[in-house]
Amino acid sequence: QKEVEQDPGPLSVPEGAIVSLNCTYSNSAFQYFMWYRQYSRKGPELLMYTYSSGNKEDGRFTAQVDKSSKYISLFIRDSQPSDSATYLCAMRAGTALIFGKGTTLSVSS
Amino acid sequence: ETGVTQSPTHLIKTRGQQVTLRCSSQSGHNTVSWYQQALGQGPQFIFQYYREEENGRGNFPPRFSGLQFPNYSSELNVNALELDDSALYLCASSPRGEGSLYEQYFGPGTRLTVT
Numbered sequence: 566q567k568e569v570e571q572d573p574g575p576l577s578v579p580e581g582a583i584v585s586l587n588c589t590y591s592n593s594a595f596q597y598f599m600w601y602r603q604y605s606r607k608g609p610e611l612l613m614y615t616y617s618s619g620n621k622e623d624g625r626f627t628a629q630v631d632k633s634s635k636y637i638s639l640f641i642r643d644s645q646p647s648d649s650a651t652y653l654c655a656m657r658a659g660t661a662l663i664f665g666k667g668t669t670l671s672v673s674s
Numbered sequence: 675e676t677g678v679t680q681s682p683t684h685l686i687k688t689r690g691q692q693v694t695l696r697c698s699s700q701s702g703h704n705t706v707s708w709y710q711q712a713l714g715q716g717p718q719f720i721f722q723y724y725r726e727e728e729n730g731r732g733n734f735p736p737r738f739s740g741l742q743f744p745n746y747s748s749e750l751n752v753n754a755l756e757l758d759d760s761a762l763y764l765c766a767s768s769p770r771g772e773g774s775l776y777e778q779y780f781g782p783g784t785r786l787t788v789t
Binding site (some may be wrong): 572599601611616653655660 | 678705708714715716717719720722730731732764766776777778779780781782783785
């Protein structure tokens, strides 16, 4: 079992839809949880981070962490074509970030 | 504020050769990490440098080595290149203090092709 599991998709939604992206993990020691967005042929861009369990909101984005279930989510409200990208979850393990494989999202206008 | 920069953008090498990739960290950041991202995969941690010393290493063989310089820039060296080394190599820098726990800012990457 991989430490971080993420459904690679692809996920296709119409503009304005609510998008839910998810990751599961196996290591209960993870404390910091990040979401990155990566456009094609670019480096990952930090979207949000959350410490321990709970919710965090930033504009159209909401990150949720449920440590009891070892499950994290990223919700995107009112999705836009510019949100089309690969979304990577990441968790901190010592000095390293452990990434999921990424979910490819396509938002059509 | 200048972001993380990497050079070169693209590189083609032959199996068995050696390669050096370069990274300049974001202003004010003293920690640099390197990741390998194969096509369709998430980035995999290679190692991290802090104050010019290796500060953590992932599951990569010794032919992957690095350096950090006094200005916090860094190099990744790969010897005896193999076909499986073909990937996007990403550099990420982190700020001092608590931010280093969750903030890693990535450069655009160097795409290495080994033939």
